[in-house]
Amino acid sequence: MDKLLVSKRMKGRLVQNxxxxxxxxxxxxxxxxxxxxxxxxxxxxxxxxxxxxFLNNFPSRxxxxxxxxxxxxxxxxxxxxxxxxxxxxxxxxxxxxxEYALKNRFTAFIQTNISNLTGVPSIVFGLLGLTxxxxxxxxxxxxxxxxxxxxxxxxxxxxxxxxxxxxxxxQQLREASYAxxxxxxxxxxxxxxxxxxxxxxxxAILALSRxxxxxxxxxxxxxxxxxxxxxxxxxxxxxxxxxxxYNWTGRPQEEFQHVAAAGIVVLLGFLIMMNSVAxxxxxxxxxxx
Amino acid sequence: xxxxxxxxxxxxxxxxxxTAAMPTAESGEAKGVVYETKDLNLWYGEHxxxxxxxxxIYENKVTAIIGPSxxxxxxxxxxxxxxxxxxxxxRIAGHLAYRGRNIFxxxxxxxxxxxxxxxxxxxxxxxxxxxxxxxxxGPRIHGIRNKKVLDEIVExxxxxxxxWDEVKDRLRDHAYGLSGGQxxxxxxxxxxxxxxxxxxxxxxxxALDPISTLKIEELIQELxxxxxxxxxxxxMQQAARISDKTAFFLNGEVIEYAETSKLFSNxxxxxxxxxxxxxxx
Ligand SMILES: Nc1ncnc2c1ncn2[C@@H]1O[C@H](COP(=O)(O)OP(=O)(O)OP(=O)(O)O)[C@@H](O)[C@H]1O
Ligand SMILES: [Mg+2]
Numbered sequence: 003m004d005k006l007l008v009s010k011r012m013k014g015r016l017v018q019n020x021x022x023x024x025x026x027x028x029x030x031x032x033x034x035x036x037x038x039x040x041x042x043x044x045x046x047x048x049x050x051x052x053x054x055x056f057l058n059n060f061p062s063r064x065x066x067x068x069x070x071x072x073x074x075x076x077x078x079x080x081x082x083x084x085x086x087x088x089x090x091x092x093x094x095x096x097x098x099x100x101e102y103a104l105k106n107r108f109t110a111f112i113q114t115n116i117s118n119l120t121g122v123p124s125i126v127f128g129l130l131g132l133t134x135x136x137x138x139x140x141x142x143x144x145x146x147x148x149x150x151x152x153x154x155x156x157x158x159x160x161x162x163x164x165x166x167x168x169x170x171x172x173q174q175l176r177e178a179s180y181a182x183x184x185x186x187x188x189x190x191x192x193x194x195x196x197x198x199x200x201x202x203x204x205x206a207i208l209a210l211s212r213x214x215x216x217x218x219x220x221x222x223x224x225x226x227x228x229x230x231x232x233x234x235x236x237x238x239x240x241x242x243x244x245x246x247x248y249n250w251t252g253r254p255q256e257e258f259q260h261v262a263a264a265g266i267v268v269l270l271g272f273l274i275m276m277n278s279v280a281x282x283x284x285x286x287x288x289x290x291x
Numbered sequence: 292x293x294x295x296x297x298x299x300x301x302x303x304x305x306x307x308x309x310t311a312a313m314p315t316a317e318s319g320e321a322k323g324v325v326y327e328t329k330d331l332n333l334w335y336g337e338h339x340x341x342x343x344x345x346x347x348i349y350e351n352k353v354t355a356i357i358g359p360s361x362x363x364x365x366x367x368x369x370x371x372x373x374x375x376x377x378x379x380x381x382r383i384a385g386h387l388a389y390r391g392r393n394i395f396x397x398x399x400x401x402x403x404x405x406x407x408x409x410x411x412x413x414x415x416x417x418x419x420x421x422x423x424x425x426x427x428x429g430p431r432i433h434g435i436r437n438k439k440v441l442d443e444i445v446e447x448x449x450x451x452x453x454x455w456d457e458v459k460d461r462l463r464d465h466a467y468g469l470s471g472g473q474x475x476x477x478x479x480x481x482x483x484x485x486x487x488x489x490x491x492x493x494x495x496x497x498a499l500d501p502i503s504t505l506k507i508e509e510l511i512q513e514l515x516x517x518x519x520x521x522x523x524x525x526x527m528q529q530a531a532r533i534s535d536k537t538a539f540f541l542n543g544e545v546i547e548y549a550e551t552s553k554l555f556s557n558x559x560x561x562x563x564x565x566x567x568x569x570x571x572x
Pocket of ligand 2: 364365366493
């Protein structure tokens, strides 16, 4: 190599590196600033409106009395359906695809479709839910209908996350188990699932937080946005936090913008909590093989 | 005629065309014989990895399998407990009887076969569980729940693998806290816990330091009193030190199979001689 040429070009390379580093840094900061502005705007608006009463009151025509109770409890009801249904279906599908299914074209076809489902707009799931659960099965605008619709929405996300978790379990562990005369199910149940569980849970919680934040499918289902009582069963109608917020933002009175901001803060707090749990699980069980 | 296998759960009955011509097939076991291999062939897709293998493996002996890389040693040993069928697109044809019973017979569940055959892998592969739970894994999957019985099995297996004294105070610790050599002996203990008849070992010391290797070699000498051991090794001194019989594989064929002392001192085949004297491989 020509040493002279190398040192001549050195300066250009260093400058190039510095410029690109600055661009990347700027991109990162820009995103952060936008997020901060948004958050601080919402929080400022919510100040003075977000208190114990806000969490304990039902929505009301009068902004001072309006509260989030029905939305908050409604979101919890929704999670109670979505969490078990989507987790069992999603993990079951992932186990089937990874451990049982033959690696043939049919499996590849199913796999492609599941991956594609993650890209389907949520409103389409709403239409599906409206047709099947609300109308065909006659569940009405109930917790159950909404829960099943949301389960379908997050199902592909959970499948993909669970598949990745299963694939991360080293093959040698399965071999050790099979070589001792374990059946497939024993191997899955005692070796694969315990090792894959943290990854599956992380994926499931993130999927669940998506379900809690989704609005569009529930609008299509016709879930009410203003309800002043709590559901007493899964067949009752209900509302959820994002719908409640949507209702408030649509009101003409200036005060309701503050109520909506308070609602957004509650919803965000709820989601951040869920995501933190997911991160905690991930960190606790990282690097185990 | 060959049976096609893709996945373990879908094992098709293996019908061997020439069974009728092999009277020993199901007609009961010859005394002292563990495995009878006759004209065994195996393909990975189109690749013919085992070619017309004939090999008889005897009880309470250490049988070493040597040969250059890629000659089919692991493939053969994995066929003995049918683990090779976990590989997609494997085809097997020929006769392989364990204790007089055709191991490919559909009425012979593969789980039952593997309960008789312990396996130790090249890389130590303990489960991400405690030392105790690693050993208790086998007994538990076979339905043993009683705590006292499990305790006894764990102690006996760890003693059998010469590991008890090192770990008896930390049975509840995670197995990954053990050294590589200890982990490998843990894997041996784990396979002793199912009280197998045969132990298959695929290069069990290749990932270990000389002292751990020595320990495992001593252990093998101890184990052969009770078990029949088949060991794949790249280390010819090791084969000469620990085995009673040695099979030399080359390109998927058995070139020579004889008493270890005979094979190493006076090989019958030129290719065997070339290999053990280090002229190729
Ligand atoms: N899963 C597989 N799929 C396709 N071909 C394979 C597979 N495993 C092994 N083979 C091929 O079969 C032949 C025998 O492989 P095998 O692993 O039995 O060799 P080996 O004697 O154990 O070698 P080594 O000493 O390197 O472990 C090789 O040519 C290898 O490439
Ligand atoms: Mg090998």
